[in-house]
Amino acid sequence: MNNHLVYIVFGVSGSGKTTIGRLIANQLGCDFFDADDFHPQVNIDKMAAGIPLNDKDRKDWLERLAELLGQIEKGQSVVLACSALKEKYRQALIKHSQIAIQWIFLEGNYSTILNRLSQRTRHFFKPELLHSQFNDLEVPEYAIRINVSKSKNKIMEDVMNQIGLEKNKVGLIGLGVMGKNLALNLATKSTSLSVYNRELKGLEENIAKDFCNENKELSINGFDNLESFVYSLSLPRKIFILVKADVLDQVIDQLIPLLQENDIVVDLGNSQYQLTRTREQKLNDIGLRFLGCGISGGEEGALNGPSIMAGGKKEAYNAVSEYLKKIASKDKSNYPCCAYLGSGGAGHFVKMVHNGIEYAEMQLIAEMYQVLRKLYNLDPIGISKIFAQWNQSELNSYLLGITEKILKVKEGKDLLLDKILDKAKQKGTGGWTVQAALELGVPISSISEAVMARSTSSMKNMRVKLESIYRFNSQKSDSEFEEDELAKAYKAARILNHIIGFEMLRQANSQFRWEIDLSEVARIWTKGCIIRSNLMEEFVSTFKNLNSENHLLQLDQVSENIRTSISSLLKFTGHGISYGISLPVFSATANYFNAMVESQSPANLIQAQRDFFGAHTYSRVDRPEEEIYHTNWTI
Structure with missing residues (x-):
């Protein structure tokens, strides 16, 4: 962008030379000089007294400026703001200069400039001297002429266009x-x-x-x-x-x-x-x-x-x-x-849900690590090998891959992971996802439990105290370690967590009338993002040509995968909890599945309770749903 020139911004006092000159210098990334700063004190005193300068007064001043410009070398650029009203003043300015000069004349009529001067404070130039400047002004044909009656923004646009500086895209x-x-x-x-x-x-x-x-x-x-x-x-x-x-x-x-x-x-x-x-x-x-x-x-x-x-x-x-x-x-x-x-907000909504899925994916891996280490007594290197094997299979994901690496990093002879305080922080997007789900009326249990798990982790001091009161002696599993069963449990939980997130996108898309194509979302999440995985690659084809009315659990490819792994998830979750391992997200995915595939829920009892204490009414299975009823339950 820098054209390696000396740019001299000139015109009568009050035309905006200093303001525009500084902006040009900032644009070029070069030095700026204001000629007013080079006046000897006697000149300043004279103008402050309302007395115009004559050629003799300007001689030494112009010489100082000419010496300054003569020191500018090729390959440099500077911007000088100077009145330079007469041609002989301009020639005096550049007599020592060794590089090209671009003259930029800021022009405006007398009334415009006088109005500006009257609003200017703390400047030695008196408005009554303006007549003398207009009388001295000689406008050269070689100068770029910029009308200053416009806004500062427009003036700069005109300057940039006329001096031919290439603009960035x-x-x-x-x-x-x-x-x-x-x-x-x-x-x-x-x-x-x-x-x-x-x-x-x-x-x-x-x-x-x-x-x-x-x-x-x-x-x-x-x-x-x-x-x-x-x-x-x-x-x-x-x-x-x-x-x-x-x-x-x-x-x-x-x-x-x-x-x-x-x-x-x-x-x-x-x-x-x-x-x-x-x-x-x-x-x-x-x-x-x-x-x-x-x-x-x-x-x-x-x-x-x-x-x-x-x-x-x-x-x-x-x-x-x-x-x-x-x-x-x-x-x-x-x-x-x-x-x-x-x-x-469609873009940020989708990113928010991405982060919610990410929260739950991270928590699932952390919970699996906890089971393998605490319940089955595997060392971190052994767990890392398991995760590495999984990462070479259909379970492959970016998050699993980085976890496998984390488990091998040592500080001296000790595992670095063991030196990290177990208080997980969050930036807010997980909480936003939960809040949005509540507003939309969409169940996202895996994501909400992942957010709550981080909140629970922050209560470190209290957890230490409560462990001493309630924790029974640490027990190891009395069943054999079956890696294939654990892999299936992890697979089912991952699929369900993703279905929960994508279901939220599907329903939000319907409510807000956005243009979210779930297959396209899955595609752009196959590379670059934190939750990229083999599963996401599968979803690109799984989500093509969706019926907008169908729940994603109804899709053939989804149901086939769930059927072959859900029993492992239910068994794994129950087993881990029975031995005192906290598995909030594994449990949430299992509970979500159980709730979604149960045609008769206990919500009818909840409706009866609400009607009992608050007369909130209810609908009946043997009547049209839009009809509402209330019962006096105390009779």
């Missing part, structure tokens, strides 16, 4: 670990990129500039000034945001005054889907476009290719899909793991 805000990796991902895919990170003294300083210096071989321009960052982007602007949820709205509010109609803002963070819907409506109402895109894959995925779940207006997605598909992981057929899922 995509902007990214937020250079945390994920942001940096996504920026590198984009830049290595032949995408010219602008990056911005806020400046917080003592905390976040020179983040963007340092990042660019570390990656000079890539087409990345770094900014710590938001205005300059925005001006560096081609229209319509495409701005990706990767910041913490608690500052996202603040960043959006700062962006809005700088944007133009049809510019696109893309939230790539973990946002609550209902807030995403609100933000989309807010920006749409003022002519801007907004997408909420969930991304999964962690740091490695951000760099090498995440799974991307997009939500918002289709035309906004179409405008940025080229870049989203560039950075996405590729499935086995080399198609991008990126999909449009519907309007509003």
Whole structure:
């Protein structure tokens, strides 16, 4: 973007030379000089007294500026803001210069400039001197002329267009670990990129500039000034945001005054889907476009290719899909793991459910580890070998693979895992999933139990105290260790957990009228994301051509797998619990299955109880369901 020129922004006092000059310098990433800072004190005093400068007053001042410009070497750029009203002043300025000069004249009529001067405070130039400046002004034909009667944003657009600086195609805000990796991902895919990170003294300083210096071989321009960052982007602007949820709205509010109609803002963070819907409506109402895109894959995925779940207006997605598909992981057929899922918060909703499934998948593996180690007395290396074998089978998954590696890592002679405090943290997406399920009336027992398991783990001190009161002597299983049965139990629980998550997507899609294709969701989750697995590959075909009215447990491929493994799950769960092992997610999947395949539940008793104490009424099996009844139960 840097053309290696000296840019001299000139015009009468009050035309905006300093403001526009600084913005240009920020855009170029070069030094800025204000000619007013080079005036001797006698000149400042004279102007402050309302006395115009003459040529003699300007002589030494112009010489100092000429010496400054003469020191600029080839390969450098600087921006100078200077009145330079007469041609002889301009020639005096550049007499020592060794590189090309680009003159930028800021023009405005007398009344416009006078109005600006009257609003300016703490400046030595008096408004009554403006007449003398207009009298001295000689406008050269070689200068770029910029009308200053427009907004600052429009002025900068005109400047950028006329000086011919090539604009970048995509902007990214937020250079945390994920942001940096996504920026590198984009830049290595032949995408010219602008990056911005806020400046917080003592905390976040020179983040963007340092990042660019570390990656000079890539087409990345770094900014710590938001205005300059925005001006560096081609229209319509495409701005990706990767910041913490608690500052996202603040960043959006700062962006809005700088944007133009049809510019696109893309939230790539973990946002609550209902807030995403609100933000989309807010920006749409003022002519801007907004997408909420969930991304999964962690740091490695951000760099090498995440799974991307997009939500918002289709035309906004179409405008940025080229870049989203560039950075996405590729499935086995080399198609991008990126999909449009519907309007509003659809993308973040799907990402939220992804994380809910992830919570339960992690908990299932942890529970299996606990059974193998505590109940069957296997050492971590032995458990790692079992997980490695499973990972070479239909049970293959990213999470199982990393767990197999974790179980082999030692610190000295000790297992590193044993030195990690057993208090699992969470960022909120699991809880959001549970809350959304409650609002939708969808059972997600495996996910809710995984969230509660993390909450229970946080109560470490209390658990230590209660163990001393209640824990019976540790017992080992009195049955033989049957790896095949454990594998089947794990298989059934995994399938049911995924069915629970995908069922939530199916029902939400129906209620919100989104465009979620479960087969397509499974496809974009086959690579890049945290829950990628062989099972997800199977689901791509399993979920094709779904009947929207059918529960996923009704699918032939699902029922076939469940029938061959459910008895192992029920046996495993009961056996583990009877020996004092907590198996919340295994139990939840087993209970979900039992409840879903039981035609007569005890909910009729619950309805009778509700009617007894609260006259909540009930329906009858021998009458139309829309008819309601109440009984005086005390008679």
